[in-house]
Structures are given as C-alpha cells and as structure tokens.
Amino acid sequence: MKKNLLVAQSGGPSAAINATLAGIIREGSHSPEIGRVLGGCNGVHGILEEHIIDLTAQAPKEEQLFLLERTPAMALGSCRVKLPPIEKDKAVYQRLLEIFQKYNIGYFLYIGGNDSMDTAAKLSAYFSAIGEDIRVIGVPKTIDNDLEATDHTPGFGTAAKYIACSMAEIARDCAVYPIPSVTIVEIMGRNAGWLTAAAALPHHLGITAPHLLYLPEQPFSPESFLQELQSMQIGHSSVVVAVSEGIRLENGAYLSEQDFAGGVDAFGHGHLSGAGKVLENLVAERLGGKVRSVELNILQRCSAHLLSQTDLQESRAIGASGVQAALQGKTGEFMVFQRVSNHPYRVEIQSVPVSQVANREKRFPTQWLLPDHQGLTRQGTEYLLPLIEGEAQIPYLNGMPHHFRFNFSQPAIL
C-alpha cells in the first residue's frame, strides 16, 4: 500500500520557501510510489495538534502551483519550536509516531533553517531506533546563507537580489542634490555578512555606491569609520554606507546596543537603536552635515515580486530532490547545493547526514572583501552574481502580486 508524504515548514520566512514546497508537491503527486501529499500547518507545532491538510487535493493544478511558488512566506505557516531531546520528553515523539501512523505517513519532509534540521535529525533518529520505516528529510531554507555544508541556501538569492536592487535605487535617490550627504543603509545579518555583501553588487555595473561596506565578520571601530567616511567624502558628494545590523565593536558588543549620547529614558532603559541609527547619530554628532539612515526591514525576506529566477528554480529543484532522496530510502539527511562551476554557473543537489548541520553560522569569507571596506573581491562577486540572476515572471491582479492560499480549515480526510 502506498504511503503518504507529509511536508511542513518552519523557522523565519523567506521569499522562495513556497517554491520548495511546490517542488515537493509536484514530485510527490507524480510519483507512483506516493499516495497523497499532506501538509502540516505551522510546522511540528501544528502537526502535534493534528493540523494536517491535503495538498494534492487543494493544489492539484499547475496554475495553482505557479502562484504558490511565487508567494512569499510559509504557505503552510511556521513555528519556532524545537523538539526536546528524547530523554527529556519521549511522549512528544510517541505522539508524532501515532499521528504519522494515523495518516499513513511514509515520508516526512521538513523545510526550514537550523531548528528544522535539528528536528529532522531527532525524529529520524527516533524512527530508526524503533525500527519504523518513516523517512525524514530536511530541506534547508534561510535568507542568511549561514548554513554549513551547502554552497548557498534557498531563499538567499532573492534576498540578495532585493538588497542589490534596493542599493542601486537608493544610490540614485541619494545623489540628486548638489550638497554633500551621507546615507547609511542597514541590512539584515546578525552574525554573518552574506546579505550585506550583496549590497556591494552594484559595483559590478560601475555604480560607485555603496562606498563603504561593514560586515559583522570584521570588528567595527567608530573612529576608523569616521576617518574612512571623511576620505570618501573628498571624492564623492553623496556617500552611501552599507552596514550589517550585527556589526560589533572590538570588545564584541553589538553596535546596535550602543548609544554614544549615553541617554536613558524615564525607566532607566538605555535607548536601543539599530546599527544604522547609531551610526547616523555618530556622524551627525562628530561630522555634521546631511546624514540619514535607512533600514531595509522585513521586505528583505518577503519580496517575492523580486524573486531571483535562479533562486526560484533551485528552491523548486531542491524540494523535488528531497522527495527523490526519501524514495531512495534515505533518512536523517538534508539536501544541499554543491557548486560545480561558475562559468557557466552549475550546481548539483545532494544529500548529506543532518549531523553535518553544525550549530554555528557559516561566516562570510573575509578574504572575499577588499581592504578598507571598499567592497568585494572578484571571487566574492563571482560567488554572489549567479544567485541573483534572472527575474521570475510574477502574476499581478489589479496591480498587486497574486498570491496563493491554502485553506487551513479544510482538514485532510483519511
């Protein structure tokens, strides 16, 4: 008897996570070995509450999958729940087993970041230990690109494209007046500078902005920053600075927790500003002149209208490969990209044991940074460019993107 496939999503949103889901639904629906493709709503949290819907029934047509893969943020909802170690709570695992058996699940695909891979590891270990042939495969997703063991992560390419495009547009906006100005653009990336590095890609088109680039991988010195800024101001009227939200001082403290004015509010709370705002205040205080900060905000992770075609295709393919891995009998593995070449750009998808997902972030290689915060080396640029290449065709309705929604109120019928 055919087993069903269960898929769920977890962790923080990305613009391409539903492309992975669509890839899984297509592959699963076409496989003669798989019964239904079911979806768990709100990740493992929802599965534990038996919140399961029938994806083959709700999205049987290609037109729906076309919309789905261009819809940002988890179409199946998400959660930020990590399974406890089995020694601490065996009941959770037994409950999951019950539910999987009730829904005749033979394959479970979990799409998400580090916590999702951790869940996949624990669950697959449990099923193997009790001799249950339920195959668990992790499919990565993160805009931060900080997952070890993979060349890059699904979702990163679109976030990087959004940042590079925004930087090109902001550079035009900032340069219109004939008076000197400083614009500080704050980009996501608490501990790793992959996203901020993407801000330097406009250099490849001959655009001078951003003129300075600060990643969390390098200790930040406010005094050096002011000097570097003043040097730049000699040659450029409008200076644009790209900084990670996670830049840190020499002593390891996040810049975003500093307030050079040392002010506190009536409750004694220090004033927490983002790194961009702290730098704006610093420049205003020490150098004067026109200065502003721009925070790129959550649109960095949900701007599906700017989906990178590369990211879309790869996210779709890695989902499909996850299904194939499960059908081949693999379990406790997660899917990764291996870059074969840059010219032409080619990747292969493989699976590796989930144990290879470390609990540490993969940092941006500082050897890919030019000295004096000037931007990226050719190697850094060549790594990033293919990931932002191509513009996905986006369907619009009345001028707004046409998204797809599952009906969470329609449970799967057994």
Added chain:
Amino acid sequence: MKKNLLVAQSGGPSAAINATLAGIIREGSHSPEIGRVLGGCNGVHGILEEHIIDLTAQAPKEEQLFLLERTPAMALGSCRVKLPPIEKDKAVYQRLLEIFQKYNIGYFLYIGGNDSMDTAAKLSAYFSAIGEDIRVIGVPKTIDNDLEATDHTPGFGTAAKYIACSMAEIARDCAVYPIPSVTIVEIMGRNAGWLTAAAALPHHLGITAPHLLYLPEQPFSPESFLQELQSMQIGHSSVVVAVSEGIRLENGAYLSEQDFAGGVDAFGHGHLSGAGKVLENLVAERLGGKVRSVELNILQRCSAHLLSQTDLQESRAIGASGVQAALQGKTGEFMVFQRVSNHPYRVEIQSVPVSQVANREKRFPTQWLLPDHQGLTRQGTEYLLPLIEGEAQIPYLNGMPHHFRFNFSQPAIL
C-alpha cells in the same frame, strides 16, 4: 531660427520623474520647431551656474530613452531652491535671462512639486513683464499626490503600487506563526494620507490586512487606537496596522514627536521616534504581546523596478503635452490630469495657469474612508486602483535594474 528647449527637474525624487523627462526629450527632438533639447543639471540652482548639457546629443536613441524612463530619481539632478520674489532679488532673474538668451532658449519646462511650480510662475511672469517670448511650463511631480488642480500627480501611482505590494507581502510574512502579533507599518505622508490610503488596496483582493488604517486627515487618539486594536485581535491572530508618518493628536502635535515614556538623553534631547515606533512602544507598554513596527523608508519613492505601467505612460505623456503647450504659445501654465471616467479608466491632459497651484496640500477625502479605520470605500478604491495598474517592463543587467546616466561633465556646446 529655431529656439532650443530647456528642461530641468527639482524637488524630491520619484520613480517616474525620468519618464516625464523622456517624454519631453522625445517630443522636443521630433518637433520641427525646436532646435536642441537641453537639460539643466540640479534644477534652477544648476542653471544659474550654467550647468547645462545637451540631451538630444546624449540620448538620441530610443534604447537610451527606454532605460531613462525606467530610472528612478532625477537623472538631471535636483535642488530645493525657490526663486526669491523679484522685488527682493531682480539680479537672479536677469542672470537667468542672460543664460536663456545665451543658449537660445525659447521654451523652459520645469518638472517638480510645489516649489517648481512657484519658480515657473515667477519666471513666466518676469519674461512676460519684459516682453520676452520665452515660454515657461510647469510639469508636476510628487509621490504625495497632494497637488491641487490635478486628478493625481505623476509619481504617485508607482509609490502607491509599491506600498500596496509591500503591504500584501508583509501581510503574508506577519501571518506565519500561530501566536498573536501586531505589526505597525509606517508610510510616508506628512500631511496628506494618499499614500497610506494605498496601503488598504489589498482588501480588494480579499486580503484582510491592513486591519486598521490611520491617516493624517483624522485626529489620532491613542486610547481609541488601543481599543480598536484589541477589537481586531479578537478576530485576527496577526493584526497589521497602516499609519501615516504624519498622524497627529487632537491638539495638533505630530505623534512622531511624542515619547510616552517621557525620556530624554544626556543632552536633554527628547527621543524623536517615527509614528510607527511610538505606537510600537505604546502597544508593548499597554497591551504587551508580540509587536513590531516597519518603516517603509525611501524605497517608497525610488522603487522604479515596480513602476506602475499607468504611471509610466501618463508621466511620459504629460511631459510630451508640456512641450506641445509651450509650442502652442502657452506660458505660466502647468500640466494636469483630468479623469474622464473610471470604467474604462481614461484621463485627459490639460494645462491650467500656475496660479492655481495653491500653497496648501490636497487632503485625502475622509468620505472615502470607512468608519472605524477599517479601510477605503468603493469610491476611494476605484480612485486608486487604476493608478497602480500594470507592470512596466524593466530591463535588468546581472540581476540588477539597468539605469541610464547622463554625463554631467559634458557641457552643451553652443
């Protein structure tokens, strides 16, 4: 002998302002009555410094104009300079006359907001007074849509489209977790709510967000806001609130200048937050729970990759019409849109005396707002929808938008 046409831009950036410029260059270059199409760099400020370039020479091909009209922010640079009244400084006017005569200018088109129209008015009055046949036409531009005498302004449609699209994407992002949350989205619009109104357009697609809408045209009550929010939270786990940066308390003070904690920094400066941040702090303090604010930032005015096809076509056409008006002998006029119908959507372009540009902003009609901050009436929606309709085809290079640049260092040769 053929006279030359001079065009310049001023005021704040928009995404479609170069479409107007391209329309002027095309119309001017094709007209048998016009010699060269010249551009003043950095508005009237640059013209006074004789910073003039030859646009017909620098952008003779359609492929260049195609790129130009999809490039955000003034390709000719901008300024925020208003001409003084002639009684105060006649020399400035005489200097401009000298320069116009030197460059054989018969037609001057000035693209911009209120200050630009004011400049056009003063300059045309001066030329008329001294019997000089130099025709001055103002061509409007503003993302705020607050210019009287015109149905809407060039640049507004794209900003509105950006806001509506962003709201649809943010709504997906905020709704992924199974825990209650409040997301406050702050939108540009210091005194008029046109841009914020556009945030409600996703309702037309059946999207529930934003659940609450606050415009500057209505006095803001923090207590009522908290009650309205709590009511919404009963029916919706993820509540999205759209607010103008310019919402004001009953006493007229901007909310963005309030700090309910009453804190000051070490220099005695009150902590100025945007309206979104003030509301985020208020909700955290009074209701608790997960709350965040998102500021839509300057991308609202320079996101040319999301150009509304309607805005692009109209911005182009209004530039061309400005040239035609000048050729017809008009002066001291500015170009406006008159909406003929909604179904189908049709506008006509006309010219009106610049004196009709009041020094006040056109407010969003409160009768187009549903009660209790629930969104727009059908009339409000029907007004806005056509302006965001259609997606301009955008050229990309290596994954980033392909922009056009003039060479400011190459002056016009007389």
